[in-house]
Amino acid sequence: xxxxxxxxxxxxxxxxxxxxxxxxxxxxxxxxxxxxxxxxxxxxxxxxxxxxxxxxxxxxxxxxxxxxxxxxxxxxxxxxxxxxxxxxxxxxxxxxxxxxxxxxxxxxxxxxxxxxxxxxxxxxxxxxxxxxxxxxxxxxxxxxxxxxxxxxxxxxxxxxxxxxxxxxxxxxxxxxxxxxxxxxxxxxxxxxxxxxxxxxxxxxxxxxxxxxxxxxxxxxxxxxxxxxxxxxxxxxxxxxxxxxxxxxxxxxxxxxxxxxxxxxxxxxxxxxxxxxxxxxxxxxxxxxxxxxxxxxxxxxxxxxxxxxxxxxxxxxxxxxxxxxxxxxxxxxxxxxxxxxxxxxxxxxxxxxxxxxxxxxxxxxxxxxxxxxxxxxxxxxxxxxxxxxxxxxxxxxxxxxxxxxxxxxxxxxxxxxxxxxxxxxxxxxxxxxxxxxxxxxxxxxxxxxxxxxxxxxxxxxxxxxxxxxxxxxxxxxxxxxxxxxxxxxxxxxxxxxxxxxxxxxxxxxxxxxxxxxxxxxxxxxxxxxxxxxxxxxxxxxxxxxxxxxxxxxxxxxxxxxxxxxxxxxxxxxxxxxxxxxxxxxxxxxxxxxxxxxxxxxxxxxxxxxxxxxxxxxxxxxxxxxxxxxxxxxxxx
Amino acid sequence: xxxxxxxxxxxxxxxxxxxxxxxxxxxxxxxxxxxxxxxxxxxxxxxxxxxxxxxxxxxxxxxxxxxxxxxx
Numbered sequence: 123x124x125x126x127x128x129x130x131x132x133x134x135x136x137x138x139x140x141x142x143x144x145x146x147x148x149x150x151x152x153x154x155x156x157x158x159x160x161x162x163x164x165x166x167x168x169x170x171x172x173x174x175x176x177x178x179x180x181x182x183x184x185x186x187x188x189x190x191x192x193x194x195x196x197x198x199x200x201x202x203x204x205x206x207x208x209x210x211x212x213x214x215x216x217x218x219x220x221x222x223x224x225x226x227x228x229x230x231x232x233x234x235x236x237x238x239x240x241x242x243x244x245x246x247x248x249x250x251x252x253x254x255x256x257x258x259x260x261x262x263x264x265x266x267x268x269x270x271x272x273x274x275x276x277x278x279x280x281x282x283x284x285x286x287x288x289x290x291x292x293x294x295x296x297x298x299x300x301x302x303x304x305x306x307x308x309x310x311x312x313x314x315x316x317x318x319x320x321x322x323x324x325x326x327x328x329x330x331x332x333x334x335x336x337x338x339x340x341x342x343x344x345x346x347x348x349x350x351x352x353x354x355x356x357x358x359x360x361x362x363x364x365x366x367x368x369x370x371x372x373x374x375x376x377x378x379x380x381x382x383x384x385x386x387x388x389x390x391x392x393x394x395x396x397x398x399x400x401x402x403x404x405x406x407x408x409x410x411x412x413x414x415x416x417x418x419x420x421x422x423x424x425x426x427x428x429x430x431x432x433x434x435x436x437x438x439x440x441x442x443x444x445x446x447x448x449x450x451x452x453x454x455x456x457x458x459x460x461x462x463x464x465x466x467x468x469x470x471x472x473x474x475x476x477x478x479x480x481x482x483x484x485x486x487x488x489x490x491x492x493x494x495x496x497x498x499x500x501x502x503x504x505x506x507x508x509x510x511x512x513x514x515x516x517x518x519x520x521x522x523x524x525x526x527x528x529x530x531x532x533x534x535x536x537x538x539x540x541x542x543x544x545x546x547x548x549x550x551x552x553x554x555x556x557x558x559x560x561x562x563x564x565x566x567x568x569x570x571x572x573x574x575x576x577x578x579x580x581x582x583x584x585x586x587x588x589x590x591x592x593x594x595x596x597x598x599x600x601x602x603x604x605x606x607x608x609x610x611x612x613x614x615x616x617x618x619x620x621x622x623x624x625x626x627x628x629x630x631x632x633x634x635x636x637x638x639x640x641x642x643x644x645x646x647x648x649x650x651x652x653x654x655x656x657x658x659x660x661x662x663x664x665x666x667x668x669x670x671x672x673x674x675x676x677x678x679x680x681x682x683x684x685x686x687x688x689x690x691x692x693x694x695x696x697x698x699x700x701x702x703x704x705x706x707x708x709x710x711x712x713x714x715x716x717x718x719x720x721x722x723x724x725x726x727x728x729x730x731x732x733x734x735x736x737x738x739x740x741x742x743x744x745x746x747x748x749x750x751x752x753x754x755x756x757x
Numbered sequence: 758x759x760x761x762x763x764x765x766x767x768x769x770x771x772x773x774x775x776x777x778x779x780x781x782x783x784x785x786x787x788x789x790x791x792x793x794x795x796x797x798x799x800x801x802x803x804x805x806x807x808x809x810x811x812x813x814x815x816x817x818x819x820x821x822x823x824x825x826x827x828x829x
Contacts, residue, residue: 186823186824189823193820193821199768199770230767230768233768234767234768237793241793241794241795355789356789364770364773367770367773414770415768415770418768418769418770418773419768419769419770422769422792422793423769423793426793
């Protein structure tokens with residue numbers, strides 16, 4: 123608890139005890155007899171007695187209300203409460219007046235405690251900010267601020283330390299816990315040459331790492347920045363609530379005033395007893411009931427908790443608005459490679475080649491060594507030896523086609539059938555299912571390399587779960603051949619696919635889906651971020667997978683999945699749906715209870731105690747419900 | 758130019774009010790208040806002097822919400 127909260131708690135306890143004593147005293151000590159006082163004097167005595175706890179606990183509210191009036195900010199909660207309680211005192215309902223302000227303050231305290239607690243919870247969840255980095259200086263380990271470490275420095279990470287900066291291991295091997303970043307609890311083993319990511323925890327052995335980023339650009343810093351700024355982008359529901367509160371509060375003030383004044387005036391006109399007391403009391407009850415705190419606090423709290431909980435599970439959502447859109451997603455378009463399949467390719471065979479297998483693979487590896495494409499990597503991996511690409515020149519990579527380069531004096535083209543057609547090479551297609559990489563040397567066909575991709579182990583389960591979450595259509599988009607696409611879709615039970623697409627065709631398909639759907643449905647695109655940044659930004663919601671490392675994807679996507687487990691897609695949507703359910707529950711329940719109580723209050727059935735429940739009770743329920751959004755482990 | 762400031766405020770509605778007050782301040786192009794992270798992100802107009810603008814922002818915020826604080 124903060125200092126302010128403690129002070130408030132103390133005030134509440136004092137006021138509570140005082141009120142209880144006064145109340146009990148009034149019951150057991152019949153004043154008329156003991157003090158020989160008249161009725162009026164007793165009232166005055168009661169007023170003075172009850173004013174003590176009222177001033178203790180409610181003076182700052184009255185003060186704020188007056189300041190509000192002075193600054194022309196009438197009709198906020200403080201004003202509502204001040205008017206209601208002062209009104210109750212004026213009517214001689216001292217006990218109820220004190221009770222209203224007391225419970226209101228208890229509710230406020232509870233709310234600020236809950237908000238503070240979830241704020242702390244979330245920052246603990248995202249506790250990936252490294253405090254120090256260890257560097258070796260003159261044979262001694264010195265700890266420095268991660269901000270001061272330059273790119274390319276060697277840092278030492280001891281077991282138990284948080285990895286302060288992204289880098290590549292130079293020395294040592296260890297296991298690291300990536301849970302804080304990816305949500306994955308199984309530790310990862312890393313060795314010399316592997317990349318380590320800031321924010322993870324080194325578990326078993328000391329390693330020396332050459333840093334590849336400075337602190338501001340490191341994964342940990344970027345994620346922190348993302349999460350902290352996430353709730354600045356407000357969702358429609360949040361905007362609705364703040365607009366709503368702006369109209370709502372003055373409206374109920376006027377309503378309460380009319381309720382207190384009109385019926386008695388009407389009674390006067392038709393010649394009946396105006397019953398001023400009764401109607402003013404009803405007007406005050408109306409005011410207390412209508413306080414909008416339950417809504418204005420619980421909605422942003424729910425979004426905040428939802429985004430925090432998702433972050434803990436390795437799903438970064440860039441803003442409340444995206445959380446809302448994600449929950450309405452009905453169409454998902456997937457990229458194939460790296461999203462539903464591992465993108466770890468294996469060379470399955472070399473066909474139709476005239477030269478020796480090793481020679482062909484060597485030439486291919488030389489050309490592909492500079493590319494980041496997973497297929498290129500697999501060819502380099504299949505070659506197995508260190509690639510000497512000193513004789514490679516005029517390297518050119520065309521997305522959707524392939525690579526051309528000069529190896530020595532030979533012009534080599536490696537890519538798909540489109541590339542072959544471009545150079546008028548007679549190519550032979552392959553009968554096996556897989557990605558075919560054709561190789562042409564000096565515009566003459568030199569054979570092809572068959573590469574097969576492996577479906578991710580969780581892909582099938584993820585698709586099943588997505589269907590259960592109410593997706594209307596799942597579509598796979600791929601640059602691969604028809605046969606490969608069909609094979610993958612059959613295995614995963616995806617009903618729709620489009621194959622042989624260029625990156626720009628994927629944009630076209632996303633646009634087409636957006637045009638054809640209902641206005642309310644949302645179209646999401648899931649990709650691994652490698653050369654699909656345009657598609658990610660074109661879809662209503664772009665989801666990038668395995669966000670670690672692919673900076674362009676983190677920029678372009680609205681939701682970033684920290685590792686490449688496809689189950690995270692269904693998890694992200696599940697979290698968003700749960701969160702929005704809580705938002706609607708809170709709007710529904712609090713408005714519903716308030717509406718019922720308002721009607722009862724207007725007819726004089728609800729008294730001040732019920733009003734207190736409608737205000738404070740509903741708020742407590744709404745806040746507790748909002749905190750549920752933090753828990754995402756069972757989705 | 759965008760800058761982030763730490764703020765102190767008690768309720769979500771008050772944070773909204775601060776946001777609006779800041780938006781209306783001269784020299785401020787746009788402003789978002791993040792109640793949950795207790796942060797105010799201010800985008801200044803070109804050529805505005807941040808320090809004096811932020812002083813005005815704080816003054817305007819105090820008008821609508823007496824209890825608020827901005828760490829300038």
